[in-house]
Amino acid sequence: xxxxxxxxxxxxxxxxxxxxxxxxxxxxxxxxxxxxxxxxxxxxxxxxxxxxxxxxxxxxxxxxxxxxxxxxxxxxxxxxxxxxxxxxxxxxxxxxxxxxxxxxxxxxxxxxxxxxxxxxxxxxxxxxxxxxxxxxxxxxxxxxxxxxxxxxxxxxxxxxxxxxxxxxxxxxxxxxxxxxxxxxxxxxxxxxxxxxxxxxxxxxxxxxxxxxxxxxxxxxxxxxxxxxxxxxxxxxxxxxxxxxxxxxxxxxxxxxxxxxxxxxxxxxxxxxxxxxxxxxxxxxxxxxxxxxxxxxxxxxxxxxxxxxxxxxxxxxxxxxxxxxxxxxxxxxxxxxxxxxxxxxxxxxxxxxxxxxxxxxxxxxxxxxxxxxxxxxxxxxxxxxxxxxxxxxxxxxxxxxxxxxxxxxxxxxxxxxxxxxxxxxxxxxxxxxxxxxxxxxxx
Numbered sequence: 001x002x003x004x005x006x007x008x009x010x011x012x013x014x015x016x017x018x019x020x021x022x023x024x025x026x027x028x029x030x031x032x033x034x035x036x037x038x039x040x041x042x043x044x045x046x047x048x049x050x051x052x053x054x055x056x057x058x059x060x061x062x063x064x065x066x067x068x069x070x071x072x073x074x075x076x077x078x079x080x081x082x083x084x085x086x087x088x089x090x091x092x093x094x095x096x097x098x099x100x101x102x103x104x105x106x107x108x109x110x111x112x113x114x115x116x117x118x119x120x121x122x123x124x125x126x127x128x129x130x131x132x133x134x135x136x137x138x139x140x141x142x143x144x145x146x147x148x149x150x151x152x153x154x155x156x157x158x159x160x161x162x163x164x165x166x167x168x169x170x171x172x173x174x175x176x177x178x179x180x181x182x183x184x185x186x187x188x189x190x191x192x193x194x195x196x197x198x199x200x201x202x203x204x205x206x207x208x209x210x211x212x213x214x215x216x217x218x219x220x221x222x223x224x225x226x227x228x229x230x231x232x233x234x235x236x237x238x239x240x241x242x243x244x245x246x247x248x249x250x251x252x253x254x255x256x257x258x259x260x261x262x263x264x265x266x267x268x269x270x271x272x273x274x275x276x277x278x279x280x281x282x283x284x285x286x287x288x289x290x291x292x293x294x295x296x297x298x299x300x301x302x303x304x305x306x307x308x309x310x311x312x313x314x315x316x317x318x319x320x321x322x323x324x325x326x327x328x329x330x331x332x333x334x335x336x337x338x339x340x341x342x343x344x345x346x347x348x349x350x351x352x353x354x355x356x357x358x359x360x361x362x363x364x365x366x367x368x369x370x371x372x373x374x375x376x377x378x379x380x381x382x383x384x385x386x387x388x389x390x391x392x393x394x395x396x397x398x399x400x401x402x403x404x405x406x407x408x409x410x411x412x413x414x415x416x417x418x419x420x421x422x423x424x425x426x427x428x429x430x431x432x433x434x435x436x437x438x439x440x441x442x
């Protein structure tokens with residue numbers, strides 16, 4: 001996928017997945033597999049990209065002061081470029097900004113999805129920082145914002161809800177349940193969010209129920225805090241919207257990530273030296289070229305997925321293993337979904353049974369993703385190892401295919417998983433996350 005800032009056109013990123021592993025998030029035109037074969041999960045460039053003519057691209061229009069504390073500050077702290085792409089002609093748009101992890105050189109993209117309802121108003125999913133540029137790009141759609149939806153408890157999305165909603169005071173705010181703030185459970189009003197309504201599971205009374213359906217995954221059992229995510233299905237475009245449930249890492253970095261961030265990640269700093277497997281790390285100056293930026297992107301991805309990957313000096317092999325396929329992030333899989341596999345399986349099975357989607361839009365990495373229900377099930381096939389006595393839903397050729405694909409999608413390089421596994425063991429030892437899985441000790 002490619003996004004455009006104010007006036008540039010997106011470039012296509014097409015992928016033909018390899019036979020063994022599975023896939024992250026993809027785009028249009030993917031047909032569900034009818035035989036035992038890999039699906040074509042292509043990050044398709046949308047056929048239409050906005051010609052945003054009136055939004056200013058000056059640094060002043062991108063200014064946004066964002067310095068937050070727990071659990072870590074989220075950059076960029078003063079300047080956020082917004083890109084906009086039309087994902088489904090005339091009805092679905094993707095807005096993206098760079099999001100850095102604290103003071104590190106690690107960045108990813110965070111995505112807000114805007115849907116135009118039949119009422120003529122806009123439905124906003126997972127709001128991002130309301131810079132002048134961002135607000136102008138929304139206004140250029142020529143429709144009022146009617147609903148603002150926070151689909152998760154996650155800090156990096158919740159932090160923008162209050163400021164964004166104040167830009168559209170007439171819009172109704174909808175919030176996922178169990179909004180949790182550690183160590184004190186504060187009301188949303190404390191964060192400047194007023195008159196919000198809760199998102200409820202399979203609620204057919206919402207103003208958008210005829211067009212957008214919803215299913216809630218809410219699990220307080222994960223640890224000291226819950227995990228909450230609401231999935232949505234936009235029926236007219238057959239699009240599944242999720243937050244962190246699945247991802248698709250593209251080969252190339254999203255357009256919203258700055259050149260400076262990519263070059264900083266490509267520098268052989270302390271993290272690279274620690275994770276170089278004892279190899280000599282050169283201190284050569286970083287040159288601004290395509291290869292260097294690609295190295296920066298690959299290093300970013302591996303640190304986001306694994307925290308401490310095995311070899312940042314030469315990230316190519318691990319990056320190839322993790323990109324271009326629909327997967328559950330290793331962090332989410334290890335620290336959350338493996339703790340409550342029954343609830344996750346119920347949620348996933350309900351999504352696959354009820355919603356015949358053909359594309360997925362997550363809140364990070366590539367989107368939209370060409371993916372069918374079988375592809376989605378395949379990404380969660382790792383749940384079978386935690387639920388060996390539970391039969392798969394809707395048995396058939398598509399699920400056999402999904403199971404085979406899932407084993408590949410769930411495979412993560414063992415060396416890269418060591419740091420994450422150690423963190424999981426530590427969090428279990430201090431009681432921050434659960435030490436049991438499905439009632440059994442690990």
